[in-house]
Amino acid sequence: MDIIHFCHLSESDKRLPVYLTSAGQWNHQEPVHRPDGFASYQWLIILSGEGALHADDNVYSAKAGQAICLFPDVPHRYHAVQEPWQLMFISMEGSLCGPLLAQAGITKSGVFTMLDPVKMQADFSSIIEGAGSSDSHASVECSKLLYALLLDIPMQTQAKQHTRHQHFERLQPVIRYIKEYCQLPLSIDLLAQQAGVTPQYLCLLFKKAFNLRPMEYVNRERIQLSKELMVLEPQLKIQEIAGMAGFEHASYFCTVFKRLEGISPEKFKNSQSY
Missing domain, CATH: 2.60.120.280 (Regulatory protein AraC)
Incomplete structure (x- = not known):
């Protein structure tokens, strides 16, 4: 009917x-x-x-x-x-x-x-x-x-399913590299080498797979590392954590952390105290 x-x-x-x-x-x-x-x-x-x-x-x-x-x-x-x-x-x-x-x-x-x-x-x-x-x-x-x-x-x-999956698979060497070395200085050129593509094409792949620029993805991994450090090594100061997570300047680390997590690193660190 x-x-x-x-x-x-x-x-x-x-x-x-x-x-x-x-x-x-x-x-x-x-x-x-x-x-x-x-x-x-x-x-x-x-x-x-x-x-x-x-x-x-x-x-x-x-x-x-x-x-x-x-x-x-x-x-x-x-x-x-x-x-x-x-x-x-x-x-x-x-x-x-x-x-x-x-x-x-x-x-x-x-x-x-x-x-x-x-x-x-x-x-x-x-x-x-x-x-x-x-x-x-x-x-x-x-x-x-x-x-x-x-x-x-x-x-x-x-x-979009298949193309997104293909982009994700193509980025796997880059993602693994970022995960292992995010605490070190990284550049677009260095990341592009891991996938065997040009820096411009790497940016396109990240945009299509994650809707992020490569260095935005790097910063997210660095923030994750900083959170782990705050929990596992609470004696560390914020400036020390920033350096160990790959941020050259603590002020920039604090800016990125607050933008992604919604609170300052200090507040997050204090909230993890047991």
Whole structure:
């Protein structure tokens, strides 16, 4: 049975960072042609059959186990190739929709393979059921479910999973080197040599794998080492700890520590006293 629910949204609902506008299921998806696109983000999962999506001058095959993401106001059309082409769909808006999709490497309309279709179908079913509820708090509850779904998408799709893993694997020699020698003076050139790449490409790999610059990663390892030193050798002074963790200046160590940990090294050290 076909299902569609439109959400009754208050002004406060529309101020949520993500909120549901509609949700449902089509057991026999009819052809859709939107020359001006659709006003909201849409996420559709294919339950059976196969279809084709035309968007951004590309044609994508979409079959069971895959999902379609449509960005607002982007012209598109889609239709069945092998019937029955059965879909679940959600439409959503809010300031965090784009950034949360971008975390999964999804920055434009397209088709993406789901790593765990059963879980995503269960998540969709919960959202669709919530959208059809007459409860006065239904829209807020749907927003919670939708937010959780969007947070899971990086782990649920292959849009970014494989490339991120490849970048991580490529950086393993560098990561091991930093772990072992973070207390020593390190440079971008030296780190790049460990992976056999140029310094510029090393920066790109770190950005794609960790969303950090290489020296930011080094500083995080140094802060971890400093915390271990504070716990294991409480007699050491902050300036001594800074030097042993690889920081040339204690003042810079204190700045980095507070930025990453939220408290000063002194407060952290005192909190570890037994």
